[in-house]
Amino acid sequence: MYEKYVNILKDHSIKITSQRLEILKYLDEHHTHPNVEEIYSELKKKHPSLSRTTVYNSLEILKKNRIVQSLTISGSELRYDIEEGLHHHFLCKKCGAILDISIACPNMDRTLDGGHRVEEVQGYFKGICKNCQTKEKGRRING
Amino acid sequence: MYEKYVNILKDHSIKITSQRLEILKYLDEHHTHPNVEEIYSELKKKHPSLSRTTVYNSLEILKKNRIVQSLTISGSELRYDIEEGLHHHFLCKKCGAILDISIACPNMDRTLDGGHRVEEVQGYFKGICKNCQTKEKGRRING
DNA sequence: TTCTAATTTGTTATTATTACAATTTAGTAT
DNA sequence: ATACTAAATTGTAATAATAACAAATTAGAA
Incomplete structure (x- = not known):
């Protein structure tokens, strides 16, 4: 186990x-x-x-x-x-959920011009998640 | 002023x-x-x-x-x-500096599949900055 | 110039995290 | 299997960033 x-x-x-x-x-x-x-x-x-x-x-x-x-x-x-595996994250400002986002990003290969040695890459997206948007719409329709 | x-x-x-x-x-x-x-x-x-x-x-x-x-x-x-203007950031783990990174990223247009409404995008890169790498090399050579 | 809601200030409270010392334990050597 | 030791766990106390709050001050409208 x-x-x-x-x-x-x-x-x-x-x-x-x-x-x-x-x-x-x-x-x-x-x-x-x-x-x-x-x-x-x-x-x-x-x-x-x-x-x-x-x-x-x-x-x-x-x-x-x-x-x-x-x-x-x-x-x-x-x-x-x-x-x-490398992935990004989305934070919903409404419900607070943090969701995995699997998107291709050309910068995620951990190299970077400018001469810096990159060891970690994190992509953060913030907004309103799909679920909370649905709720918003529902509320609007129903009054 | x-x-x-x-x-x-x-x-x-x-x-x-x-x-x-x-x-x-x-x-x-x-x-x-x-x-x-x-x-x-x-x-x-x-x-x-x-x-x-x-x-x-x-x-x-x-x-x-x-x-x-x-x-x-x-x-x-x-x-x-x-x-x-949208840009990313690099944090040097050695000296603590946070540097602006100007790179093109296809995800920075603030849209995202999966249906989430994206309002903010932040790309974080962490590692050793160019400057600290130079110092490392120098130290190695000199003893 | 007067008035009022918004802002600034200083203090106190809260919360995440770290520091630390005493106790316990994993894993090695016997 | 047993004893040993360095490392891990535990509980408490300290630190640091941020938020809450009430009283004093002020920006900007009337």
């Missing part, structure tokens, strides 16, 4: 702990780009001894190993995402 | 105050993407009565009017930038 996550940690020579496995599993099963608080409070339900600091520490080591990435799109807190 | 900034505020029907003019002038003359603290402490030198809250409030109203934009690239604090 946790084999997949055990292997990910092994591949990166990261010490295997139940906390790290749970966090990794949570991110793998919830592609909602949760913040630390959400990860912490959800996992705390099943593992009451979990500490917030451990969530911070674990995400940090996973990040250093490029297993997860942190998003600054919200502006007030970091959001976390399993790294699986 | 402040005419340029007076006009910008007038064009947006924003009440003209000396604080707003100074903040706008500072951003116009310093394209270093400063944070609130930097703007505040710099302007405080010449205008000792300035309050940090005013800097926050002023930037907020300038942002709502799309005169300035805030960047979340640093992850720990908002950085501010005068809005002048």
Whole structure:
């Protein structure tokens, strides 16, 4: 059940702990780009001894190993995402959802003229998501 | 001297105050993407009565009017930038500098398939800037 | 010049994150 | 299997950015 996550940690020579496995599993099963608080409070339900600091520490080591990435799109807190292929993100200003956006971008090959060495690329789009637009229309029609 | 900034505020029907003019002038003359603290402490030198809250409030109203934009690239604090044509940003992980990047990106036309209405687009690149790379090389050669 | 709503100010509150020290544990060597 | 040690976990306390708020001030209209 946790084999997949055990292997990910092994591949990166990261010490295997139940906390790290749970966090990794949570991110793998919830592609909602949760913040630390959400990860912490959800996992705390099943593992009451979990500490917030451990969530911070674990995400940090996973990040250093490029297993997860942190998003600054919200502006007030970091959001976390399993790294699986380059993609961009869309933040809905109305409902707050952060959605994956798969678009081709010529700049995502991590090179850049100007001579800077690019190691990370993040594309952030903000606006109103499809779902919230539908709701808007509905409200207008119905009064 | 402040005419340029007076006009910008007038064009947006924003009440003209000396604080707003100074903040706008500072951003116009310093394209270093400063944070609130930097703007505040710099302007405080010449205008000792300035309050940090005013800097926050002023930037907020300038942002709502799309005169300035805030960047979340640093992850720990908002950085501010005068809005002048779409461009991307590069953050140097070594020296912390945030540099403007002028690259063409097909996604920057603010439309996006998937049905989301895009109102803002920000491209963040992180790595080591040209300048810091030069320093690295120099150090290696000299010992 | 007067008036009023908006702005500025200073302080206090909130929230995300980091620092730190004590306890526990994973994984290696015996 | 056992003992050992460095690393991880935990809980608490500190820090830093931002927001909330109420009183004093001011821009701009009447």
